[in-house]
Amino acid sequence: MYIIIVGGGKVGMTLAENLSADGHEITLIDTRESVLQRADDTLDIMCIPGNGASIGVLQEARVDRADLLIAVTGRDELNMLCCLTSKKLGAKNTIARIRDMEYADEIDRIKKDLDIDLVVNPEESTAMQISRLLRFPLATDIDVFYRGRIEMVAFRVEEGDMIAGSPLSTVRRKFSDIPVLFCAAEHNGVTYIPHGNSVFEKGDRLYVIGSSMSVNRFFRTLGRLTQPTRSVFLVGGGRTGYYLARILSDMNIGLKIIEIDRDKSRALAELLPKTLIVEGDGSDHELLAAEHLELSDAFVALTGRDEDNLVTSLYAKKAGVKKVVAKIDRQDYNDLVRELNIDSIVNPKSITADAILHYVRATTSSRGGHMEALYRIGSGAAEATEFTVGPGTAHMGVPLKDLNSRLKAGVLVAVIVRNGRFIIPEGGDSINEGDNVIIVSTTDEPIMDINDIFVS
Amino acid sequence: MNYRLIIKTTGTVLLVEAAALLPSIVTALLFRESPVPLLLAMAIMLAAGYPASRAKPKTSHFFARDGYVTVFLIWLVLSAFGALPLFFTGLVPSYVDCFFETVSGFTTTGATILTDIEAVPKGVLFWRSFTHFIGGMGILVLANALLPSSKDRQQHLMRAEIPGPEVGKLVPRLSDSSKILYAIYTGIMLLEVVCLLFTGMDLFNAFTTAFSTAGTGGFSAMNASIAAFNNPAAEVIIGIFMMFFGINFTVYFLILTKKFRAALASEELKFYLCVIAAVTAMITLNIMHMYPDIWESIRNAFFATSSIITTTGFVTADFDTWPQFSKTLLLLLMFIGASAGSTGGAIKCSRVLMVFKSIVREVRQIIHPNAVFVIRMDGKAVDEKTLRSVMRFFAAYMVITLISTLIICLDNVDLTTAISAVAANIGNVGPGLAAVGPTCNYAFLTWWSKILLSLCMLMGRLEIFPALVFFSPSTWRKN
Known part of the structure; x- marks a missing residue:
């Protein structure tokens, strides 16, 4: 396929890399020379400098023969315009990233009217992912299939589990009446498909798959089914925080948000009637203590800085919060983070x-x-x-x-x-x-x- | 300050007032009375108003300060000239008394100094009730609706005259908004006239009563107010229409434009109706032993509640003889008042709601010192600026009430009389308790008490600040 990517930010670059590896022909459009330079150096793709919504630039990128145009610049309106223009110029399919809260409820209408084939909202998807993790606190990862009726849940093997130390064939016998499958395991950063002789150790990550009900039964038998989350403590009131707050308030889960910016706090307080918004620095331990971090069932760190998210998450874990989720944007931290005692990591870019x-x-x-x-x-x-x-x-x-x-x-x-x-x-x-x-x-x-x- | 423009605006309003005398003159002629007092007053208004309205302002610049000063001045002038017909009848020798009566009319208070209302000619009584109708929606709104829209910036004027913490326009153009408001206002008033005619009331009383109800005033052409008709059906109808006129007119606009959901979503409306229901229930229980059957208790309780909360001040039963609890409830209602954007007065339900919400927020803020709490009305966040002005209004209203009470006490009346007199006048209610209760009037007070209460009425009608701006020395300084 011939694919045009407009916008060479983190998502744009990740896509260019992966799609190019999948064997597609890629053209990247961006206004920043430095971004194009780097892409040109590391990837086998074509780079065009310029504004992706300009007809001239799109024609130069041969948009008429493009099978797909992906608009992932930093601006929603630009992304929409890009998709609209390129559709008119003959692109077969278009994907736009639209993430502003104002558009969130109008996405279906926008998709229809601008003839966009797929709209991605990383913040909203991240919030959905986090809400799933909060509903199922013991999971480090949850992916859903078959319209959400099948779940693949990852969890960490703990010392003294009925799983640690014995080969899979023995483990399976213990859960013989529950229809779930151990479909993948991760040991020291290597992911493999386990077989009868595989032995799991403490700290390994296991993936089980099955219907929601049987996965639930599995964890109950394992003795790991905890109380459902009733209250969440959130640091960072950005877009993801806002989407998460909306989902949690629909689920009747109490939420407290710490946001450092005054205007943002005010805006959030106006948008979210049921949520308690506290203005302050989420890395200030005194503030966290005054707002009784330790009484929350779960802690979520969603600030714009990965380092802050990591440190506050570690602090929350130390304070005794059962479920801690941190947002990490940088892929290269992945291996490092897995070593830490943080329950779940979400990565909006991925x-x-x-x-x-x-x-x-x-x-x-x-x-x-x-x-x-x-x-x-x-x-x-x-x-x-x-x-x-x-x-x-x-x-x-x-x-x-x-x-x-x-x-x-x-x-x-x-x-x-x-x-x-x-x-x-x-x-x-x-x-x-x-x-x-x-x-x-x-x-x-x-x-x-x-x-x-x-x-x- | 743009004095010429102020003079021109005031003159124009005087001409409108002169025109407003016409229906009263017609009434006088129909009743075969001498129209002389009314004609004389009209001539004086024209003589003063016409030259003033010809003033040529150098610029049409008009600022918030000019707006506030003009509105207060207009209301003073309006009342001073409007007092003339009653003065010319010769029934009331003191001009101050006539002024008090007319201020009471225009501000839709309904406090009277007349000891024998029925002795006054019908034409002048019609004018007296008609002042309620004009004052209810506002003379500037009327002027705006009638006169071709000028280029002058009139928002400042309207802002000072329309009651409520936030001025919401119904449609983009101010003059169109005014026309719609007056159309709704007149429409509901005429509906009431028709309803009252069905209960057997005569045309003259139906009109004067409807004018008073519409403006939430309270002047009646009878000495015994509504009780004089001895007509339970009319009492129920008046009670319900008073309640209607205490509702924000935006609600009617939304209903007319078929936005029923938005109309019913108003938090203030819910609060207003809940207060009426709750107070009616409490008073009914409290006075049950005084009336032969429960329906009469409910009817009297509802009428008094509706009359006082909308700051109308009609009377069917002498609530001054009711138990203390009921009287105190009514006194509290005098402070709460009707909805913002209605013709009612006092603090207004929406402000009371915001004050309550601010208190709740203060408590929550102590528990979470860094939290950001937003106060909402109808689900929308209330701007901090609006909130601050509401709190200031509330404080100013209370302070002025207390100081005025103190001054009235110089007249050597008891505390209940003093407090209720001030509350009833600043809240534009009319009858108070004890010596100024529903069966009494304000005639016995000294002339300076009457002037003070007149000022209270004007301050209450114009929401305090135009009067304070008018009397503030810094307003009149050149720099």
């Missing part, structure tokens, strides 16, 4: 990039079946994808045990959904047309199509 990557792959792959969802898990090396099985899918109806030699190494068929029933597949099960399948893969080449799971 959430956005995932959404766009999924869209691109979904529009590209139509041979085997439609791609419904895509998440990168672990440190980004592994992926979980959901497909609808179409008529072009290979090896339909063949029991999985006979397919062993045909399946690529590092591919796991985790769940098959047939007529609304969830199947954790065993050797006798097969993939049929009309099914939804969830694949976990650690292969080097991305799974672009369901047929990519087979050895060609």
Whole structure:
């Protein structure tokens, strides 16, 4: 596919890198020479300096033959205009990042009127992700499939768990009556698909997948199901904080926001009647103590500085808050952060990039079946994808045990959904047309199509 | 200050006042009375108003200060000239008494010095009630609605005259807003006239009563006020219409433009109706033993509550004979008053609500010293500036009430009389308690008490600050 990316910020660069690696032809448009210079140095893409909403610049980028234009500049209005202009000039699909709160409730209308195919709102998606984590405090990560009815939950193995120290085959027996699957594990930063002999240690991260109900049962049996979150303490009242506050107030969860900026605090107080807004420095321990941080069920750090988020999160953990979530923008901190005692990390850039990557792959792959969802898990090396099985899918109806030699190494068929029933597949099960399948893969080449799971 | 423009505006308003005398003259002629007092007054108004309205201002610059001064001046002049018909009848020898009566009329207070109202000619009585109708919505609003829109900046004038903490325009153009307001106002008034005619009231009384109800004034053409008609159906109708005129007129505009949801969402409206319901219930329980059946208790309690909270001041039952609890409740209502943007007076429900909310916020602020709390009305945040001005208004209102009470006490009246007299006048209610109670009047007070109360009425009607600006020395300094 020929893809034009307008805006070379963090998301733009991540997308350029990933899409280029997926084998697409990329042109990057940005006004800043330095950004283009860096992109030109590190990636095999074309760079055009200029304003992405200008017709001249778009024509220079050959927008008429573009399959997709992604507008991810810092300004919503520019992104919208970019999509509108490029559609008129012949781009087939457009994606815009729109994140202002004023537009949040009007997204459907904007999409329709400006003919934008996908609107991504990183702040809102991040807030959704955080709200999921707060609803399920023991999870370090939650991804959903099949319209939210299947969950893949990551958690950390603790000392003395029924899991630590014994091989997976033994562990499975302990949970034999619960239909969940241990679909991935991460040990020392390496993500792999566990097999019968794998032994998990304390500190490893495990991914289980199953229906929401069975995942719940799994954690109850494990003895890790805690009280639901009733009160949340939030530092940083930016856009993400605002979206989160709206979701939490719908869930009737109490929320306290600490925001350092006077005008922002005032604006938030006007927008959020049910939320307590405190003006002050979220890294000031005295303020946190005066507002009784330790009485909250969960703590979320959403300031604009990763370092502040890390430090306040560590402080909150030390103060005894059960669930701590920190927002980290920089990808290079990922490995470092995993070592720390912070329950969950959210990364808005990767959430956005995932959404766009999924869209691109979904529009590209139509041979085997439609791609419904895509998440990168672990440190980004592994992926979980959901497909609808179409008529072009290979090896339909063949029991999985006979397919062993045909399946690529590092591919796991985790769940098959047939007529609304969830199947954790065993050797006798097969993939049929009309099914939804969830694949976990650690292969080097991305799974672009369901047929990519087979050895060609 | 732009003196010429002030003179011109005042002169124009005098001409409007002269025109407003016409219906009274017609009434006098219909009743075969001598129209001389009215015609004489009209001639004087024209003689004074016409040259003034011809003044040629050098510029049309008009600032907030000029607006405040002009509004207060206009209301003074309006009352001074409006007092003439009553003075010329010769029934009231003291001009101060006539002035008090007319201020009471224009400010829609309804406090009277007449001991025998029915002795006054019908034409002058019609004028007396008509002043309520003019004063209720405001003479400047009327002038604005009638006269072709000028280029002068009149927002400052309107801001000073329209009651309430925030002036919301109904439509973009000020003169269109004024026309809509007067149309709604007149429409509901005429509806009341029709309803009253159905209860068997005669046309003259139906009109004078409807004028008083519409302006939330309280002058009646009868000595015994509404009780004189001895007509329970009319009492209920008047009670309900008083309540209607105490509602913000924006609500009617929203209903007319079919925005029912927005109309009913008003927090002030809910508060206003809840207060009426709660006070009616409490008074009913309190006075139940005094009346033969419960319905009469409810009717009297509702009428008194509606009459006092809307600051009308009509009377069906002598509430001065009611138990202390009921009297005190009514005294409190005199302070609360009707909704902002209605024709009622006093502090206004929306301000009372904001004061309550500020107190709650203060307590919460002590618990969370750094928290940011926003006060909301109808779900929308109230601007801190508005809030501060509400608090200042509240403080000024209370301080003026207390000082005036002190001065009235020089007349050697008891405390209940003094407090209720001031509360009833600054709140534009009319009847107070004890010596100025519903069956009594203000005739016995000394002339300076009457002037003080006249000022209180004007301050209450114009929401305090125009009067303070007018009397402030720094207003009149050149630099």
